Amino acid sequence: MNTKRCLALLVTTACLSFTAASKTLALKNINIVNVDTLKIDKLKTILIEDDKIKAILDGKKRIPGKDVITIDMKDKYAIPGLIDTHVHHATSPDDWDNDQMTRTRLRNLLRGGVTSVRDMGGDTRALSSLKRRADNDLIQSPDIYYSVIIAGQEFFSDPRTIASAKGQTPGAVDWMRAVDDKTDLDEVMLKARGTGATGIKIYAKVPPALMGKLQKAAKKHGLKVWSHVFVGPARPVDAIEGGVETISHAPDISSHVVDNFYQLRREGKHISEAQKKESFELARYQELMTLMKEKGTLFDPTLTVFEMSKEQRGERGELMYQWAKIFTRMAHEHDIKIATGTDGASDQYQLDYPLVQKEMQLLVNDIGLTPLEAIQSATTIGAEVIGIENSHGKIKADYIANLVILNKDPSGNIKHALDIAHVIKNGEFIHRGDSKELPFVSAKPAAGMLWLSGQIGNFPSTMTLAGEDIETQMTQAMKNIGAVLQEYDLGYSDIVKCTLMLADIKDWPAANKAYKPFFQSLPARSAFATSGLALNAKVEVECSAEL
Numbered sequence: 001m002n003t004k005r006c007l008a009l010l011v012t013t014a015c016l017s018f019t020a021a022s023k024t025l026a027l028k029n030i031n032i033v034n035v036d037t038l039k040i041d042k043l044k045t046i047l048i049e050d051d052k053i054k055a056i057l058d059g060k061k062r063i064p065g066k067d068v069i070t071i072d073m074k075d076k077y078a079i080p081g082l083i084d085t086h087v088h089h090a091t092s093p094d095d096w097d098n099d100q101m102t103r104t105r106l107r108n109l110l111r112g113g114v115t116s117v118r119d120m121g122g123d124t125r126a127l128s129s130l131k132r133r134a135d136n137d138l139i140q141s142p143d144i145y146y147s148v149i150i151a152g153q154e155f156f157s158d159p160r161t162i163a164s165a166k167g168q169t170p171g172a173v174d175w176m177r178a179v180d181d182k183t184d185l186d187e188v189m190l191k192a193r194g195t196g197a198t199g200i201k202i203y204a205k206v207p208p209a210l211m212g213k214l215q216k217a218a219k220k221h222g223l224k225v226w227s228h229v230f231v232g233p234a235r236p237v238d239a240i241e242g243g244v245e246t247i248s249h250a251p252d253i254s255s256h257v258v259d260n261f262y263q264l265r266r267e268g269k270h271i272s273e274a275q276k277k278e279s280f281e282l283a284r285y286q287e288l289m290t291l292m293k294e295k296g297t298l299f300d301p302t303l304t305v306f307e308m309s310k311e312q313r314g315e316r317g318e319l320m321y322q323w324a325k326i327f328t329r330m331a332h333e334h335d336i337k338i339a340t341g342t343d344g345a346s347d348q349y350q351l352d353y354p355l356v357q358k359e360m361q362l363l364v365n366d367i368g369l370t371p372l373e374a375i376q377s378a379t380t381i382g383a384e385v386i387g388i389e390n391s392h393g394k395i396k397a398d399y400i401a402n403l404v405i406l407n408k409d410p411s412g413n414i415k416h417a418l419d420i421a422h423v424i425k426n427g428e429f430i431h432r433g434d435s436k437e438l439p440f441v442s443a444k445p446a447a448g449m450l451w452l453s454g455q456i457g458n459f460p461s462t463m464t465l466a467g468e469d470i471e472t473q474m475t476q477a478m479k480n481i482g483a484v485l486q487e488y489d490l491g492y493s494d495i496v497k498c499t500l501m502l503a504d505i506k507d508w509p510a511a512n513k514a515y516k517p518f519f520q521s522l523p524a525r526s527a528f529a530t531s532g533l534a535l536n537a538k539v540e541v542e543c544s545a546e547l
Contacts, residue, residue, distance in 0.1 A: 022049060023069065024054070024069065026047055026068050026071070028045045028063070029043055029059055029073055033077060033411070036380070038370070040077070042059075044056055044057065044059055045057040045061070047063070051428075053397055053399050055397050056397060069465075071459070071462060076405050077407075077409055078395055079404050080393050081114070081392070082112075082404060083379060084359075086120050086342055088121060089126075089144070090126040091122045091123075093125075093126040094163075099126070099129075103141070103489075106130070106140065107139070108354070110142050110430055112357065112420070113417075115142050115392075116143045116392060118145050118147070118385060118386050120248070121203065124148065124174070124175035127144065128195065130144055137425075145199075147197055147198065147226060148174065148176065148197045148200055149176045149201050152206055153178040154205045155203060157170075180210075185213060186220070188217070198224055199223050201226045202226070203228060211231070211234050211239055211243075212241070215243035216243075224245055224386070225246075227239050227247055228248055229248060229249050229252035230255040232255070236256050237288060241291070247298075248341060249301070249302050249343075250299070250301035250325075250331075251321070253327040256285060257275075257285070258271055258275050259275075270316065285330060289336065292334065296337075298339055298384060298385050301328040302324075303367075304344060304355050304362060305344050306321045306324045307321055325367065338363065338381065339384075339385045340359040340378040357417060360417060361374075371411055400426060402424065402426065403422075405420070406419055406420060429460045429461060430483075440453050442455075442487075443488065449546060450485075450494075450546075452485075456477055456539065457474060457476035457480075458480075460483065464535075470507040470510045471514040474511050474538075474539050475514045478541065495519075495543050497524045498523055498525045498526075498541055498543040500539060501527075501528060501540040505528075505529035511539055
């Protein structure tokens with residue numbers, strides 16, 4: 001299968017299918033997690049028009065308008081789409097982060113309720129391609145917002161930067177720039193904007209005097225300003241006073257006290273017992289926490305990466321996670337906004353759910369946030385980190401319709417956020433794989449072919465048809481087929497045969513009108529009338545594709 005050909009066809013198909021008439025959905029009798037009030041707003045109706053939330057109505061109020069598709073969400077709970085504020089999806093695009101593996105990770109994130117991610121450093125040549133496909137829903141993926149790396153020249157001997165700049169010189173490319181006091185920062189930021197980046201990430205080996213200058217230059221050109229807590233030689237106070245908007249990695253707060261922190265953090269060396277004792281004297285950090293609160297600095301502690309790696313790192317790992325817990329608790333006590341970055345991927349740890357869920361669990365179990373506070377961190381605070389807080393991160397009128405529908409109330413148990421009934425991104429229900437309630441699978445590979453089960457025009461994971469007319473149902477059925485094909489790295493161009501089952505053979509011309517735009521070269525096909533289809537659908541489509 002030619003992947004480039006498949007992706008090109010997906011682009012064509014999506015552009016055609018997205019011109020369909022607007023639709024309005026009503027999610028009725030649903031309980032909404034209000035991330036502003038940290039309460040449950042019970043028995044509401046979420047009105048979705050195209051990709052936005054049109055209104056939140058009282059459940060008893062009549063649903064306005066004609067042709068509204070109503071879906072009963074009784075006993076379900078809605079939270080905003082989750083946001084992981086610290087991922088890396090293009091560190092080595094020819095190896096561990098190759099396009100196929102990355103698309104699989106992104107697909108699993110979306111199916112697990114993650115609708116936005118902030119990528120904190122990688123090859124923007126790969127990231128811009130992934131972002132474009134995600135923005136246009138050509139692949140199942142969260143929306144991607146990424147950074148360019150800013151650091152001192154010394155940092156760019158790091159092997160990771162060599163992989164991310166393959167074919168170019170690390171530190172001299174637009175997505176990884178070495179800076180010093182002679183650098184033209186306006187030029188750096190303009191070129192950063194040209195990569196499609198949302199912000200800059202100040203990584204390492206930057207002197208204190210440059211932190212504020214980098215912040216001013218970045219903001220002048222419309223970029224967000226993110227950094228590690230410890231940049232070295234710049235310390236946490238330099239980042240905060242310099243106006244960095246979000247700082248990452250909770251253990252690094254200890255560098256406010258530990259003088260040779262770089263050796264511990266980057267070279268794997270140990271500190272003395274005296275230094276360790278001083279690092280746990282919390283009074284030393286009070287002014288720093290107060291400054292963070294005054295400046296409105298957002299905190300991205302990335303607990304998960306330190307908790308999951310503490311055994312592997314031994315004594316040093318245990319120390320790092322102790323620091324992570326202590327400083328994140330202090331931040332919470334000072335009412336500093338905490339986000340949910342993970343700095344990892346689920347397959348690194350053999351987990352079958354997104355790491356942002358693990359981060360929320362740690363915030364509750366190890367830090368002391370309530371479950372709803374953890375959800376707030378993973379939604380509206382995450383949106384603020386990225387700079388999309390006026391359109392994402394809340395279930396509110398005029399916000400993008402990114403929702404996770406849960407089977408259980410998460411307010412008493414954060415693990416209930418794992419029990420997902422539906423994921424909605426940009427107003428569209430997401431195919432999340434095979435349903436255990438159905439007596440068949442969506443596809444089965446055999447003899448060099450992929451044999452797909454029939455698809456009707458229902459919204460994925462629901463028993464609700466996308467509309468009453470044949471064209472709407474046919475379009476949705478074909479979208480459902482496309483989502484199944486993606487699981488096998490296939491596209492519509494790989495389909496060799498389809499069979500159409502029509503409730504009324506008179507619908508054959510209208511069915512063709514919706515069917516044909518999904519193909520550049522039509523596959524073989526049969527069609528026949530039936531005496532009835534599931535959910536009283538007007539059409540069912542069964543296809544086979546070449547692997």
